[in-house]
Amino acid sequence: MARVYMERVIERCVTVSHMKQVHSHFVTAGHFQSSYLRSRLLERCAISPFGDLSLAVQIFRRIPKPLTNDWNAIIRGYASSSQPSLAFSWYRSMLSQCRVDALTCSFTLKACARALCSSATPQLHAQINRRGLFADALLCTTLLDAYSKNGDLICAHKLFDEMPVRDVASWNALIAGLASGNRAHEALELYKRMELEGVQRNEVTLVAALGACSHLGAIKEGEKIHGYVKDSNLDRNVIVSNATIDMYTKCGFVDKAFQVFHQFTSNKSVVTWNTMIMGFAVHGEAHKALEIFHKLEHNTIKPDDVSYLAALTACRHAGLVEYGTSIFNNMACNGVEPNMKHYGCVVDLLGRAGKLREAHDIICSMSMVPDPILWQSLLGASEIHKNVEMAEIASKKLIELGVNNDGDFVLLSNIYAAQGRWKDVGRVRNDMETKQVKKIPGLSYIEAEGTIHKFYNSDKRHEQWREIYEKIDEIRFKIREDGYVAQTGLVLHDIGEEEKENALCYHSEKLAVAYGLMMVEGVGEETPVRVIKNLRICGDCHVVFKHISKIYKREIIVRDRVRFHRFKDGSCSCNDYW
């Protein structure tokens, strides 16, 4: 009786002072001898939003011989705190003093997943094997998730294969891990395998599978999954429907995304609104994005940091400088402090519009240490506006910060080249050779007949590469007649004009578009060619695709690293502002 009563007392603690009172009462009344009540109080103190982890630690320190559950409460507290790595230090001291159980491992693994400490996960794995806990599906799923979140998908997959007991959450954890770990294709295969093996899928499965489609731009599979979602009434689940909106957006069909948004059957969450605003924003439809943002402002749901980021992104891609800066300047008054991403957006917005000095001043005025991305953004803007002085400031900062990105060197070199400062061009190129410059290879892909085809620059790995290269020659011939001139100024090397043109014409995105054109020949004009590129689209490709869209009467949709370009009748949805 007394225990049940005391339990209730613990549950009613909603402030730190309550907890302190209950604690001293327990100590004087001798309740603290009950290890159950003790760990309950510790846990409440350590993890509930009303609690205070440092108080829990104080209480813990006064326990003469803490038991497993006392340790577990503290580790669980740290695992969900802002310093999850401390959970692992506690775990290590616990090992030498007390028996570890499945819960201990579970909480510590949760911390591993959050703290991204890849070295600890295998240690926990060994501990689980040593204690014979591998038949615990919950624990193994937590372990699998920790491997996934640390990017070790090989171990995650191996564990999945070896698990003696698996349930839907185990499948979900691996699908989600693959989807967010650049192996979205395998995530979809695993999703399909669930059906074959008769594993009942749930809302979490669908969210993860839709996420895989978003990454890949796999619209065929995405539509199928959306169909499944509707058939199983899972569209009433907000998270699933949000993932559906995102899937349509990232596959290039923002209008379909809006249909889902418009016909929402359950209550929208702030994420629903944000996803839709961001969707229109990355498609360059700033006015629709901002209209929804305004509706959100007058809604009972409060806009959060992502809402502002989405609105700023809309302004950024449309060049709405004044509007964007006013949103940026007002957000703090509405209770949302700008973070690094907001700064990134506004610096890009100002820089692209030629307000380089203002962009620079914003970076310098920041109270937090600016991320290198901000300087890269300023450098990019300096190149567009041919401002050597600002480019040098930005690139000097990047070198100071130890950022060796090949794109940054290329930009600086281009700026010098545009001014005919060949000595400086040579110096930058020397730097590129002496420093180990990281080069991210350009990669484009396209879905055709349900499979994804990948292309690198000048790639000849595709089985139909000869036809693709012939198609490119045909395109070049036709667009020249339409007035196309190769943008050879974009090529860095001092080689002949013809060689420069050759360096441009087999860019990965051109290979993918050429292949796409081949695949839609004879198919209704309304079927667009959709391509995804890992980096930003190249300027020459942008010109070429405008011509193609006109001559071949075919819409081309390119998703680059930051936004969509929709080429139609000779122009692009970005209005050449990017």
Place this chain on the structure above:
DNA sequence: CTAGGGTTAG
């Protein structure tokens, strides 16, 4: 030695 642990969206 009573309960407590896992997978999901912008």
